[in-house]
Amino acid sequence: MDEPILRAVNLNKAFFMGEAIYAVNNVSLTVGKGEFVAIVGPSGSGKSTLLSLLGGLDRPISGDVILDGQRYSKLSENGLALLRRRHLGFVFQFFNLIPHLSALENVALPMRFNRLARTAVTARAQELLETVGLGSRLRHLPLQLSGGEQQRVAIARALANNPAVVLADEPTGNLDSKTREEMASLFEKLNREQGQTFVVVTHDEGLTGCAHRVIHMRDGQIEKIA
Amino acid sequence: MFFHLGLTNARRNLGRSLVAVMSMAFAALILSSSLSLSTGHPAGSFRTIRMFMGGEISVFGPRFALSRADLEGRGVSPTLAYQFLSRDARTDLIYLEPELYSEGYLGPAGAGAGAGAGVGAGASSAAPRLDLDALTQSLKGIPGVSGVHPVEIYLATMEADVKMPTGATVRKTFATPLRGRDIAFDLRDPGYKGFVVAGRGLEPQDDGALVAVADAHRTIAGYPDLPPGSKVTLKFPKVRRGPDGAAVFDYTNYATFEFTVVGQYALPTRSVSWLAVGPGGSEEVKGEDLFWSTPYLAVPEGTLKKIFSQLGGDGLAFPVYQAGISVPDTTRLNVTLKEVQAALPEHTAVGTAALLSKAQEGALPEPAKEVPMRVMGDPTFQRVTGEPMDLGRLIPILVYLIAALLVAANMLVIVARRRREIGILKALGARGWDVAAMILTEVTTLSAAGALLGFTIVRVAATWTMISNKVPLGRIGLATVADLGQVLALTVGAAIIFGLAPAVAFSRLPAMEVLRNE
């Protein structure tokens, strides 16, 4: 494996619904730089919860996540926000674009958070949208785009700040089979050509086929790694 | 950045936020009118008294109401200053400005021989007469002013027998100012309704006749009763040409005229209620309407002028010491009052409400804040039940609260339906305060837009009135900008204050919100 970029150490996350339900149970995991990792498992096995812990969207009850040497447990909420802003990209099943912003503006948003100059931001956003094959849809609002197109915008947005890792939760879960294939090859291309590190939760065989490693989860634990 | 995003959000969501904007507009509407309520007073209050005074604002001549400090500044010893005497009353000030009864104030100079003679000569050489044309000219261009009317008062005296506490009857002289009424003008005034309470009021055909309408409550202040049908003999000072060519009343030469009292008027002020113990210890709530009590006789304007010219004033202008200023929109009264005072730096401009409450506090027989002495002195009196309440102050407070609630509710609506969006922003790395800044910017922009809308709706009519009153456009513009500034500041201020809590609450939403979609 290449040098590690993202490490999870003995992660635990429980939800208290009368009794403690361990959604993530003592999970340790290392993701190498440039690696494409897929996480699979039955519904309710804790995949999304694990991903949110890896992304610093939620705090574990014990254990830690280390991204490029930064320990999440040492960061404040604002520190975590800045870490997400600078070093992480997210792609969600339901695209999660800002509805009243155009494709270009959605992609520009994370760069604007980093206070980059407007012209540079626009140029890069345009370039990213071209990379994902949406060069002709810059001014469209999310609702004027198909599901596949929206997800491409979301991917372009995730890549905006050159993140160390892109975390995706069922990115093809809401797409038809033809679009799923296109999406899988886009992920594969970004990984192969740009060395983008991916951690992708998915049932999609197309996507697991691209992965270097497939992590199988069950009841909050890693069952096996293939 | 988040400020900018907030602006973009506000602009793009304007359509969706139409309801929010509309209620902001409503809030602005309430705010802008309650703003006026808090600085002026409701249009209906003191209607009758305002009609009687000739306008919402009374303007007095330059020499009235000099303070003790003024006198000292002019090198006049306060002890030299004379006591303002009732026979010098040529204006309402003597009845309404209680401090004029005390030392340190100068009355109208040139008020005739005798009383005025003791005044420091330098301080009161000029008469406080008003130049109505100059006055009208100075007030032209004040948006709130629609007219200037002279208050014509001819000070006569009457004699009547009064019972002394010892039981003896004594003949006394009573200052009896006659107030000239423009009958047609009075009849058109909304305050005229309810003015006449007994007999009949003045009618257009009375002009020139020796008829008067007297205050129904004049006995409260110790003046002799003048019921409808009674005859009253009045002594008028003759008129001569003064050194400056203006009319001067000569209080050493009199002529008498007999007037017929055809009716009585009343000037209601407020009501009180109190608890009284009835026979056998039973308690009972009693109430009473209170009135301003004046010695004035209302007489036709033409009658006054006829007597004036008969007694030597022929060819001279009737001296006017006071003018009434009509202000159609009394909700902005205090703003207009300030503008009037600024336009007439030498004069004293007083709003009716202020004048009246000051008078009630100090000089009028019926105090404003308490139950009248004669009620308190009654052995059955227990305590005041209903504190006389100043609704004019309560209403704006309620209105502000409602507007604030509207703003707060808007905040919640604007933000609540966008939990997911805030989650996305947080996932992308927005910090709590970034989100708060964005929400506040957005709400501020929306509320400003709403306020502008509400203000425009309210303002169109007012502006039209000003334009048709020939107020210069520059003045209209200034007044509009000043008022808009106030409304914007209040609405946006309320949006920020009441938006802060929801903004902070929503800025704490976890980024996890994004993943909780299924």
Ligand SMILES: Nc1ncnc2c1ncn2[C@@H]1O[C@H](COP(=O)(O)OP(=O)(O)O)[C@@H](O)[C@H]1O
């Ligand atoms: N916010 C939450 N509150 C309570 N229970 C939760 C919450 N999020 C997830 N869970 C529970 O944790 C377990 C794992 O959920 P999740 O990570 O969403 O699974 P997956 O993504 O693999 O379907 C499930 O039993 C789910 O009900």
Ligand SMILES: [Mg+2]
């Ligand atoms: Mg899931």
